[in-house]
Amino acid sequence: MNSYAQEKADPVRKVDKADTVKLSFIPKGLRLGFDLMGATRTVIDNGIKELEFSADVEIHRYLINLEYGKFDATRKGNDNSIYTNNGSYLRGGIDINMLKKDTETNVLFLGVRYAKSTFDDQLQYGQTNALFGDVSIDRSNTNISARWLELTAGIKLHITSNIWLGFTNRFKFAKKLDESTSLTPHDIPGYGKAGKDNYWGFNYQIMYRIPLRDKK
Amino acid sequence: MILIGLLSSCFDDADCISTTTDVLSISFRKYETNEVDTVEIVGITLAGADSVFNPKDTTTFIILPLDPNVSSISMSFSFETVQHELQLDYTTTPRLISPDCGVELLYDNLTINNYDFDSVAVKTRSLNEEIIPHLVIYQ
Numbered sequence: 001m002n003s004y005a006q007e008k009a010d011p012v013r014k015v016d017k018a019d020t021v022k023l024s025f026i027p028k029g030l031r032l033g034f035d036l037m038g039a040t041r042t043v044i045d046n047g048i049k050e051l052e053f054s055a056d057v058e059i060h061r062y063l064i065n066l067e068y069g070k071f072d073a074t075r076k077g078n079d080n081s082i083y084t085n086n087g088s089y090l091r092g093g094i095d096i097n098m099l100k101k102d103t104e105t106n107v108l109f110l111g112v113r114y115a116k117s118t119f120d121d122q123l124q125y126g127q128t129n130a131l132f133g134d135v136s137i138d139r140s141n142t143n144i145s146a147r148w149l150e151l152t153a154g155i156k157l158h159i160t161s162n163i164w165l166g167f168t169n170r171f172k173f174a175k176k177l178d179e180s181t182s183l184t185p186h187d188i189p190g191y192g193k194a195g196k197d198n199y200w201g202f203n204y205q206i207m208y209r210i211p212l213r214d215k216k
Numbered sequence: 217m218i219l220i221g222l223l224s225s226c227f228d229d230a231d232c233i234s235t236t237t238d239v240l241s242i243s244f245r246k247y248e249t250n251e252v253d254t255v256e257i258v259g260i261t262l263a264g265a266d267s268v269f270n271p272k273d274t275t276t277f278i279i280l281p282l283d284p285n286v287s288s289i290s291m292s293f294s295f296e297t298v299q300h301e302l303q304l305d306y307t308t309t310p311r312l313i314s315p316d317c318g319v320e321l322l323y324d325n326l327t328i329n330n331y332d333f334d335s336v337a338v339k340t341r342s343l344n345e346e347i348i349p350h351l352v353i354y355q
Contacts, residue, residue, distance in 0.1 A: 077316075078315060078316055079319060081312060081318060129284065132281075132285060135285055137310050137321075195311075
């Protein structure tokens, strides 16, 4: 009788234990990244300075993401106008690794982000109006903000040791921009052209991974 | 999605199409019947401008420029036997379309501040080439 009871109970205990190990939600690693696209743009285009840093924490097949960027632009128009924009942005969201069997090294992900940008901008412009004489415009916005959502897709490839390379492709949509009757912004840091209802973005990143628990 | 994003980020040129305008279109209608009114205007004076506008002898419709330097403009209409005044308030919001296309000014929040016509109606609060007239004067 005792032997039979023991045989019935054991399989149940074994299954419970196996599930706990398989679905471990303890963070595996923290990856810190730097966007090479923004850095390249900063070097190539004299009027643009764009730096973006990222961090993601791996929990099972999920990556919790936080991205922070700084943007500084000066655009000179053909009509002698000068537009300046400087601000920062923050994105947060989650990706899911589609590679079910290789969650320790490479990542092929799909995800979502919520993003918020805060910036100042200014437009200086002058022209001669045939009827009303010289027109001089100097308008600015201070601490204006925008919010939007993103669908993300990309890869993170393990190159060597703790170094990863990857890219993130972003479809940005549902943009909300603070209204301003002083000046209509041309750029939204982290988003792109303010006049577009949706936008595509691309990051090429180099990342360093700090392991948070030992491999078994 | 990845390919589309890569391709679209390479073709990010702005177009210079703009439907905003800096001229106000005004039509005239008869106050009692709402029919199109043909009027004979001797001259129109705009505050801030030295010129006097002389529309053709008889007309049902006129266009007038707005001053980009101010947010209110007074107009004086001289007819054969009478003179009328009209004062409009508005906002101007500049926008850089792109470095190649330059700056455009959006005239918005058009409101009637004062007038001595029988009636004046704002048909659209933003000056736009596609929606005209912007203003209707009834007399």
